């Protein structure tokens with residue numbers, strides 16, 4: 220009898236793991252055998268305040284001793300009530316209604332289903348379509364894949380995904396023209412605000428986001444913002460949409476909500492959407508749920524994680540990271556073969572010139588092999604290399620990471 224771990228996004232034939240983690244603290248991962256590396260991608264963008272933060276760990280332990288999962292359909296509990304109150308204070312917009320699930324994909328699924336059903340209830344049943352954008356990634360469930368860009372991640376399922384209009388990301392005229400001709404069929408426009416993550420850290424501007432929001436209002440479609448990656452300070456503000464002064468009709472978040480300790484999905488909607496579901500008939504309700512909806516331990520972790528922003532001046536720290544990235548930009552620019560250097564908040568990214576391009580381009584992987592040897596764990600997106608470490612990383616540690624990245628790129632380009 221035997222069993223084997225099947226890794227995400229991985230061709231298992233010939234696969235060799237990088238190491239076995241025995242400890243993770245602050246920005247650091249320690250491996251069996253003694254190797255250590257900075258977690259340069261916050262373990263898939265989830266970790267915010269650093270690994271094993273004592274306050275989050277304590278909150279989890281205390282809650283686990285008090286009570287664990289309870290059914291949110293019939294009961295409430297302290298951790299979920301506190302989290303809802305806190306999110307009410309920090310989410311853009313007044314009077315948000317919050318639905319909990321358990322990861323980024325489900326937070327997006329909930330938003331899509333709410334948009335479709337709300338349009339029906341609001342007397343616009345003909346609005347069944349979604350607009351999404353080139354390069355978009357919203358998760359790996361079938362609905363989330365349907366609103367994602369068609370590519371190697373979802374190719375085996377193309378025939379089963381529902382149709383969605385894909386427009387070029389960043390091109391406001393394309394959205395205007397589409398909504399002018401077909402706007403009446405659109406339930407919602409869904410986008411990753413300011414930065415598309417899996418597309419390769421593709422940036423857009425606050426002006427573009429604001430203009431998208433205005434067009435959605437003009438043409439009567441909901442705006443769904445997927446802040447699964449950009450949320451919780453990653454772009455310098457608690458939510459990316461704050462930089463554009465935009466309040467979406469629906470906002471999906473997950474990843475860093477618990478500081479990166481436990482899975483939790485958050486879908487926040489406007490009162491208008493929430494009220495569309497009220498009525499005498501059960502069929503008018505949002506008949507959707509997950510076993511772990513509003514899990515008390517995850518909510519307790521989130522409450523501790525949220526408190527740390529004020530206690531540790533987290534957003535000031537993120538601003539300092541951006542400043543450090545800007546300072547090293549010219550150094551990277553000096554490397555022939557490095558292009559499109561960009562930074563926002565805690566994110567630093569650039570592309571390596573290459574004839575291959577795309578997610579399968581091996582050049583980024585070769586750079587990351589080199590950084591890992593030096594003590595920095597990164598994971599490329601094809602020919603895009605980036606840093607997105609936990610916010611707790613010290614100035615000197617970040618300086619070292621940038622040096623290691625620079626040296627690895629230089630070595631790779633001259634190999």
Ligand SMILES: Cc1ncc(COP(=O)(O)O)c(C=O)c1O
Pocket residue numbers: 322323324325327356357358359411416417445446447448449473474
């Ligand atoms: C923007 C965005 N949306 C949704 C998801 C899916 O989140 P999860 O992997 O938690 O399902 C991701 C994951 O990387 C993401 O970056």
